[in-house]
Amino acid sequence: MPVSDFQAVLGLEVHAQLLTRTKIFCGCPTTFGGEPNTHVCPVCLGMPGVLPVLSGQVVEFAVLTGLALGCTIREKSVFARKNYFYPDLPKGYQISQYEAPICEGGGLTITVDGREKHVRLTRIHMEEDAGKNLHDVSADGSSGVDLNRAGVPLLEIVSEPDLRSADEAVEYLKALRSILLTLGVNDGNLEEGSFRCDANVSVMRKGATRYGTRAEIKNMNSFRHLRQAVEFEVRRQVELVEAGQPVVQETRLFDPDRGETRSMRSKEDAHDYRYFPEPDLPPVLVPAAQVARLRAALPELPRARAARYVAALGLPPGDAAILVADRATADFFDATVTLRGGGPEAARKAANWLNGEVARLVNETGLAAGAWRLTPAHLARVLELLDGGAISGAGAKAVVEEVFRSGADPAAVVQARGLAQVSDAGAIEAVVDRVLAAAPAEVERHRSGKKDLTGFFVGQVMKALKGQGNPAVVNALLKQKLGGG
Amino acid sequence: MALSLDEVRRVARLAHLRLSPEEEVALAGQLSAILDHVAQLGELDVSQVEPMTHALAAGDAAPLRPDEPWPCLTPEQALANAPARQGTCFKVPRIIE
Amino acid sequence: MTAPAPSPLLRLSLRAASEGLAAGRHSARDLTEACLARIEATDGRVGAFLHVTAEAARAAAAASAARRAAGRALGPLDGVPLALKDLFLTQGVPTTAGSRLLEGFVPPVDGTAVARLKRAGAVLLGKLNLDEFAMGSSNENSAFKPCRNPWDLTRTPGGSSGGSAAALAARQCYGTLGTDTGGSIRLPASFCGVVGVKPSYGRVSRSGVVAFASSLDQPGPLGREVWDAAALLQAIAGHDPADQTSSSRPVDDYLAGLEGGARGLRVGVPAEWFQGGLEPGVEAAVRGALSAYQRLGATLVEISLPHSRYGIGAYYLIATAEASSNLARYDGVRFGRRAAGVKGLKELYLESRAQGFGAEPKRRIMLGTYALSAGYYDAYYLRAQKVRTLIRRDFDAAFQRCDVVAGPVAPGPAFRLGERTGDPLQMYLADIFTITCNLAALPGLSVPCGLSAGLPVGLQLVGRPFDEAGLLTAARALERELGPAGAPAGLEAA
């Protein structure tokens, strides 16, 4: 029986690193990288006698995220200890939330193949990240422990098993990422692991009501990996069921080199984490006034924004979706459009440039929006020069690229690089006359209708104008002179 | 309530304690005696009672920590008590994942 | 061999020593040298100190003397020699928690209470003996050496802050800090004839104190007299941003009203604390103290704490569960003992912990792990927390009718070394009267109230949340009426 007789059932668990300056339970910086054990203190080293000191910013970010996702915010949530031994876990327990997480319920809507789908969330909770184990740090094959990352704040966002395909899983992850980026609580970086996801995957026969046994897949650090891993795992489980073999509940690791998932040898004991309320931290209180304040501070969320772009500015839905994926880009777009008068025409042009040339430059440089030297005022100025015919399309590209890299004033770039377009009809006419006079044979052939040599003449004129002639003027003049008129 | 040796071993595994056979036997007896004493808690009907999970009254807690960095330890300080180190890492036997 | 005649300075209370400093009758150096000589002469027999920091103490005394000479003395503790249970982290000074696991561990920073004592100008003499990780009631669980009761060297000083009480009774210092999770300040204070205060949960920062059971632990002072303990508490109490379970309530002035007496005080006497099992000498001393309160104008109110008898059960589940988790960090990776010659990571954990922990921590880790493990949580840990609520409600109801609760600290006076080591449950029952105070997060203290066959007996007072001031005033009234326990004779004779 083929895969199509089966239904995949997926739920995602996302761990998102919060963009705080300090760790969740101590004042060490969350800065990435650095020499091992340079961003540590007695608290995040788990030394004897030290206590966790919760950051208020982490709670604010958690509540903000919960509100954006329509969750219920608990007035009183409780931290819990999850007990297990591992070298990257300094205290022998992770401080997380268990029975009373800060956010519950809620969900988000995604669009797959033109259909809308609501994916419910189970919960969102706050917890600390572990450190990092480094392998083969010495000749004898020993491992090393670096606790710089230990205690970095995470939100764990758990979905219900509402997703039914790899496409839906990828869309869900993209939508969630874009919401977190919009809120400014996470940098969305899958490669570096500051936005990571585990997938719970099971299969059942279509029409069945009971879910199959699920496997938890880890180690997917791109959307492509998620898709590959889910597709592989669904195939694997269907084959097992078809062969009459059981699916084992286990944790599996995605191997990006082979595009496969494989079993992590199950630790010798079934995990018994012995959760209990963290006695070192009082319950976290979120009064109604704080919820109201954060609700009022919620930015426009990506789906609402995209809908507004389509309805009010006439953007194609695809273009709108790309713009809103990242709040800084959308803000850039809004500012540019406003500077250009705010109409659909301005919006279409700004969107084309942002999703085209600017996106290309972003890909090339890897610069996040906000880190560009190009400003909305810059782009608006370029569009203005282009619309007014002062530069050509090609010239505009060159200007944008230079400004993107250097932050220089567009007009100055046009000047310095001699990109000003010649639109003066008189000047162009003189050149056209010169070109036609120099090529009487070609003029004759063209006029006799033997061959359309318009392209040849345009090329000659442009060459004489060093590429800076306004094509519209050049074309109009040539047509006028050659057309026998 | 008598604790079996198997139970003692299961708990020791969870707690990452290596016990000698003598310790296992002694603990089975001692823990059983303590659990017998503890069993008296079962006399009470606590179905309507909220657990006291925290000892500090909620209103007594101070505001949360502001998001301002504090000074870190130097790697020398961080590693001063380490039984073994490699560079600025804590060194442990090879970890097999 | 006879010990050199002890300096008369050693007979002073902390208060008298402090007043003498202010009056210029003696210097911080005099006090410090007298204490160091006393430690030298007596500690071989008492075993109160695990580590003496003589040089640092002399330097601190000199600095204090210089401040005083310049007219910049810091307060009543400036220049006064004190010592700390070896559970308090001390920067640059080994901190063992009484465990082989932490042998050689040197903290990079001071704990909050220690830092506050230093800021008050105190001279710190060193680190005091205790039961391993504060787990015990006799100090016999110290991994290094037993501590003995200065009143009778064949007996225990009580635990777990045994060294803190014994050092005071042996006149080796003027005040100490201990910690109290189930009675670990009050029991040794009672056994050694000194005053020991277990503050309300959250009154003193736990930051920088090696954790035993986080929801029950509370650091507190011990002194030879009530004033001494009050002055020490004043120095260490108050909110600490490094401990979010430390209360933000303002701290009362513990010394201002200390001589307020007991007139009009309603002393609650719980029937459950006098039912059977009390050693007659202890009962006589405690009842004597209650009569003394009546003489002082207080009234006795019969109260009931019906859930008291469930205290031990609830305590040993909650304390061990939290301990099993708190002691997970001792894994031989970042600090502390690592077993030699281990092959893999798993071995490293198992062997380091097997070799490092003594029998009592192992027993408690096992019990706590069991109580939290899958399938048992509701029946044990959760139920114990609900019983905890009932115990707190008992006290809330009692405090509708009385201002303090009074009773024995322990069923008997100091017992003999080795007498109970074979039977952990018997040992646990020593804490039967002190444990409910920790479970209910209330302040409690032990104040000497007489002798039983030549051994000190303490009266336990338990107060309303954060009413340390009222508790200390009540204790001071009794102390003035009965006089302090006096000094043990045994040490000088040896």
Ligand SMILES: [Mg+2]
């Ligand atoms: Mg998690």
Ligand SMILES: [Zn+2]
């Ligand atoms: Zn830190």
